[in-house]
Each structure stands twice: as structure tokens, then as C-alpha cells.
Amino acid sequence: MKSNARWNVRLYLWLLLIASLPVQPDQPLRILFVGNSYLYYNDSLHNHVGRIAEELQPDLLDKLDYKSSTIGGASLDHHPIEHLLTPGRIGVDEPFEWVVLQGGSAEPLSARRRAGFVETVTEFDGLIKRHGAQTALFMTQAYVAPHARVEDGQQAEIAAAYGI
Secondary structure, eight states: OOOOTTSBOOHHHHHHHHHHSOOOTTOOOEEEEEESHHHHTTTOHHHHHHHHHHHHOHHHHTTOEEEEEEOTTOOGGGSOHHHHHSTTTTSOOSOOSEEEEOOOTTGGGSHHHHHHHHHHHHHHHHHHHHTTOEEEEOOOOOOOTTOTTOOTTHHHHHHHHTTO
């Protein structure tokens, strides 16, 4: 997949930027994180976003409204994205402004699953846009030893699937 300007894959920079700038009238404040255990473990990515905001911009923390929807071991297509995006369904009354998608760690590692991942991201991006939000991708990392699935070149395959 070629780089796609519609998807912001530089999520960490964006999170630091949003949390470090003074609160702006057009600043995205309602954020949905969708993925699996990569988002959930180590105290969940959405909690880290809250701590960054609290440290760098305390006024922002009270304005942020974010949710995380994670399914352990799931591929991205396992998530009921339309339900998650519908205001009021998961406890956020206003539409989300950003949706962070994270695919399963093995999705980019075979041609068949990579194609499915790209198809799902494209479909979800369309739904996200129809709900008035922007899409960001949270890229998984390659397997490392002693994992049985370690192979040379995995990170390059993953980066290509995420449009980098």
C-alpha cells in the first residue's frame, strides 16, 4: 500500500502536540481508540494520553473525552465500528473527532491478511469520515525474540501496511 495522506500514522507526535499546546477552539477533544491488547496492556494508550495532557496541559484534561474499545487478539475487522462511532452508544454523547485504529499484530505479515487489513482500514476510514471524524493509525511493532514468529524484515512489512 502506498502512503495515504488520509491516515495520520505519526500518532505519538500528534498526541504530544495536542497535549502540549494551549487549548484551541478547533482542537480535537473526543478521541476513540480501537484495537486489541497492544492498546490495552501497559495501562492502555488512552490513559497515557490523559497523563500526557495532565502533565503538559492541565486545562486540557477536563475537556478530553476519550474511550478505548479493545478486543484481545482481535483483527481490526472484528470491531463493530459503526456502533462505536454512534454518539451516545459508548458513553460519549458528541461525535468523536479522532479515531485511532490499531490492527492485529499479524495482519500485515501475509499478503492475504495485509489486503484484508487495508480493506478494513479503508472501509472504517470512510465510516469515520461520514461521522465527521479523522482517522489515525497506531502501528504495531514486529515480533522480537524469543517469540516464535520472529522474522527478518517484519517491521518493513508492517510499516508498508500502515502506509509508511
